[in-house]
Amino acid sequence: MNALRHPAQVLAFAEPAPEPLRAGEPRPIVFRTRGRTHGPITRLFSPGDLGRLLKPFVFLDLFRLDASEDAPAFGMHPHSGIATLTYLINGEIAYEDSTGQQGVLPAGGVEWMRAGNGVWHTGAALGHANALGFQLWIALPAESENAPAQSQYIAPSQIDLKGPARVLLGQFGAADSVIEPPSNMTYLAVTLKAGERWRYSPPSGHTVAWLALSTGQLAAPEPIHAGELVVFEASEQAIDVDAIHDTTFVLGSAVSHPHDLITGTYSVHTSAQALAQGEAEIRRIGRELRRDGDVG
Numbered sequence: 302m303n304a305l306r307h308p309a310q311v312l313a314f315a316e317p318a319p320e321p322l323r324a325g326e327p328r329p330i331v332f333r334t335r336g337r338t339h340g341p342i343t344r345l346f347s348p349g350d351l352g353r354l355l356k357p358f359v360f361l362d363l364f365r366l367d368a369s370e371d372a373p374a375f376g377m378h379p380h381s382g383i384a385t386l387t388y389l390i391n392g393e394i395a396y397e398d399s400t401g402q403q404g405v406l407p408a409g410g411v412e413w414m415r416a417g418n419g420v421w422h423t424g425a426a427l428g429h430a431n432a433l434g435f436q437l438w439i440a441l442p443a444e445s446e447n448a449p450a451q452s453q454y455i456a457p458s459q460i461d462l463k464g465p466a467r468v469l470l471g472q473f474g475a476a477d478s479v480i481e482p483p484s485n486m487t488y489l490a491v492t493l494k495a496g497e498r499w500r501y502s503p504p505s506g507h508t509v510a511w512l513a514l515s516t517g518q519l520a521a522p523e524p525i526h527a528g529e530l531v532v533f534e535a536s537e538q539a540i541d542v543d544a545i546h547d548t549t550f551v552l553g554s555a556v557s558h559p560h561d562l563i564t565g566t567y568s569v570h571t572s573a574q575a576l577a578q579g580e581a582e583i584r585r586i587g588r589e590l591r592r593d594g595d596v597g
Contacts, residue, residue, distance in 0.1 A: 327522050328510075328540050332532040341365050345513055345530040348438075348564045355509055355532065356558035357484055359383070359569055360438035363515060363528065366392065366426035377423040377595060379587060380416035381579025382446045382570035384439045384483055387412040387424070388469055388490055390515060390549060392432030398422035399586050400452045409457030411469055413480050416568075417441065419582030420450035421590060433515060435551050440558050441483050443571045447578050453480060465499060466491045469551075472504070486555035493517075493544035502539040507554040510540060517548025 332354075336345035345361040346352050352359035360383075377397075387394075388411050396412055397403040399421040406412055406424070414422055426432040441448075461468045463476035470478050471487030478488075485506060493499055495517075503510060512521075513530040520543045525531050527548075533540060540552070560571035567583070570576040 328536065328538040329534040330521065330523055330525075330531045331534050333525070334530050335528050336363075336530065341367065343528065348440075348562045348569050351530075351532065352438075353562060355511055355553075356560075356562060357440045357486060357555055358437060358509070358511070358553050359440045359562060360436075361513060361530065362436045363513065364432070364434055364436065366394075366432040377421050377590065379419060379421045379567050379583035380414070380438075381419040381565075381568040381583050382416065382441055382575065383568070384413065384415040384441060385422075385436060386414075386439065386469060386480075386488065387434060387436045388551065389432060389434040390490075391434075392430045393427040394424045394432055394434075395427050396422065396424045396454065398452050399590065400450055402452050402454065404454060406454060407457065409460070409467075411453075411455040411460065411480075413453040413455065415441070415445070415448070415451040415483070416579075417445060417448040417450050419579055419586055420452070421583065421586055422452070435513065435515070437488065437551075437553070438569065439483060439486070440560070440562060440569050440571075442558075443560060443575070445483055446570050446575050455479060465493055465497070466501075473501075484556065484558065486553065489552045491548075491550055491552060493519075493542070493548045495544050495546050495548075497544045498541070499544075500539055500541050501552060501554070503537055503554040505537065506556045508535045508537060509557050510552070510554040512540070512542075512550050512552040514548060514550040517550075518545040519543065519548055519550065520545055 336343045343363045348359045394406045461476040463474040467490040468476040469488045470482045510533040519525045563570045
C-alpha cells in the first residue's frame, strides 16, 4: 500500500507489546493511510498489509456508489473464513445472497454476513441518492471459520446508540449490538458536529484500535481528514477526538486475533486446510448459482 507513511514498519508487521497507560497524554497514532482508490471504492487496508497488524479486522473499503443507471454493482462474489459487515451511511443498496435472502438496505442499515464455510452475495445502489458506506472484513476464529453461512440485515431502528455512536458490533457503555460478534471486539459508527469532543475508552484487552473518516475532519490530537484511516498505538489507552468540522467515521477496537492469516482471493482462514475446505465450498455454491443463472 504505497500511501502508508511508515512503509518499513508496515512491511515488518511487528505487533508491539501494549504500552502502559499514560495519564494525560494522547494515545499516539502510529500509521495513517489513504489506501488505494479504484473507481468508486477506496481500499484502506487488506490482509496483505495492515490487516496483519489490525487482525481480527483484516480489510476495509470505503465505497461511494453512483445511483445512476450505468453505475456498477458489486457483482455476485464469494467469501469464506470471514465475516463481512457493510454499514450504509447514505443511499440505498439492493442486496441478495446465496442463503436465500434479498431486499433493500436503507441508509443507516447494516448487512452482516458470516461467510464461514462459504457464501456468495451482491449489492447495487438504488434510487436517486448516491450510496456511501464502509465494508469491513473480520477474521473468524478457528472454531467458526468453516461453520455454516449466516446472514443478518439490521434496520437502522435496531442499532443501539450511546451518545453520538451507533454500536454496530460489541458493546459501548450500556449500548449493545444485536449481532453476536465472532470474538471480543467493538465496531462503532460515530457522527460529531463541529466543535464536539468525544472519548472512546476501550474494554479490557482491546489493544487493537483504528478509525477511518468518511466525511469531515478530526483532531486526535493530530489532524485526521476525510478518506484517511489511522492506527493507534497498541495499548488499552482511551482515544480522545475533537471534531474540526461535521464528521462521520467508524472506529474499531479488539483483542488481537491470535491466528495467522492464510488468504485466498476472497477468503481468509487460519490454516491451509481450512482455506481449501472453504474454497471448495464456494466453488460448489458457484456451480449451483451458474446452473440457476444467478451468476455468469
